[in-house]
Amino acid sequence: xxxxxxxxxxxxxxxxxxxxxxxxxxxxxxxxxxxxxxxxxxxxxxxxxxxxxxxxxxxxxxxxxxxxxxxxxxxxxxxxxxxxxxxxxxxxxxxxxxxxxxxxxxxxxxxxxxxxxxxxxxxxxxxxxxxxxxxxxxxxxxxxxxxxxxxxxxxxxx
Numbered sequence: 001x002x003x004x005x006x007x008x009x010x011x012x013x014x015x016x017x018x019x020x021x022x023x024x025x026x027x028x029x030x031x032x033x034x035x036x037x038x039x040x041x042x043x044x045x046x047x048x049x050x051x052x053x054x055x056x057x058x059x060x061x062x063x064x065x066x067x068x069x070x071x072x073x074x075x076x077x078x079x080x081x082x083x084x085x086x087x088x089x090x091x092x093x094x095x096x097x098x099x100x101x102x103x104x105x106x107x108x109x110x111x112x113x114x115x116x117x118x119x120x121x122x123x124x125x126x127x128x129x130x131x132x133x134x135x136x137x138x139x140x141x142x143x144x145x146x147x148x149x150x151x152x153x154x155x156x157x158x
Contacts, residue, residue: 004116010040011111013047018133020107020125026095028059029086030118033077035069040118042069045111052085052106052122054096059085061120064108085120098124 016022032040039045050064061083068076087095098104103126110121128136 004113006115008113009110010043010113011045011047013050013107013109015048016107016109016123016125018136019128020105020123021128021132022109022123022125023104024098024124025109026087026091026122026124027114028061028091028120028122030061030120031084031086032118033075035072035076036066036083037118038071039066039069040111040113047108047111050108052095052108054092054099054106057089057092059087059092059095059106061085061108064111085122095122095124103127 044067046065048065050061052059052061054060063080064083065079066077067079095106099106104124105127107123107125108120109123112119112121
């Protein structure tokens with residue numbers, strides 16, 4: 001029985017939703033060393049440059065920065081090492097086929113603990129063009145302005 005219940009978010013990749021069009025998401029486990037887990041439990045990680053790939057039928061997470069554990073000794077881990085992802089074979093094949101189609105990439109959206117186990121939320125994503133990003137920002141700004149106008153109108157009692 002797990003000691004912890006629920007979900008404890010360690011790191012999110014907020015820029016990913018701005019830079020990529022998210023097609024599908026999947027939850028994967030991570031193979032970590034002891035000092036990596038301790039560092040994550042302190043809430044220290046960065047997903048900014050991270051990506052995932054499939055190689056020889058195995059899924060890997062690369063370029064995710066988990067800083068060295070301060071209380072660690074010579075057994076400390078390399079901060080940006082390649083980490084194995086725990087997925088079912090069907091999931092790996094599905095992700096590999098999607099990426100092989102071209103234009104798609106696997107990016108981490110969130111790193112968290114679910115019931116005491118380290119998990120990563122992977123997204124199958126397609127890169128946005130610059131004009132798509134500007135359009136998305138404009139739509140969000142228009143929506144905020146409309147909500148603000150409606151709220152002020154409701155406050156005045158019109």
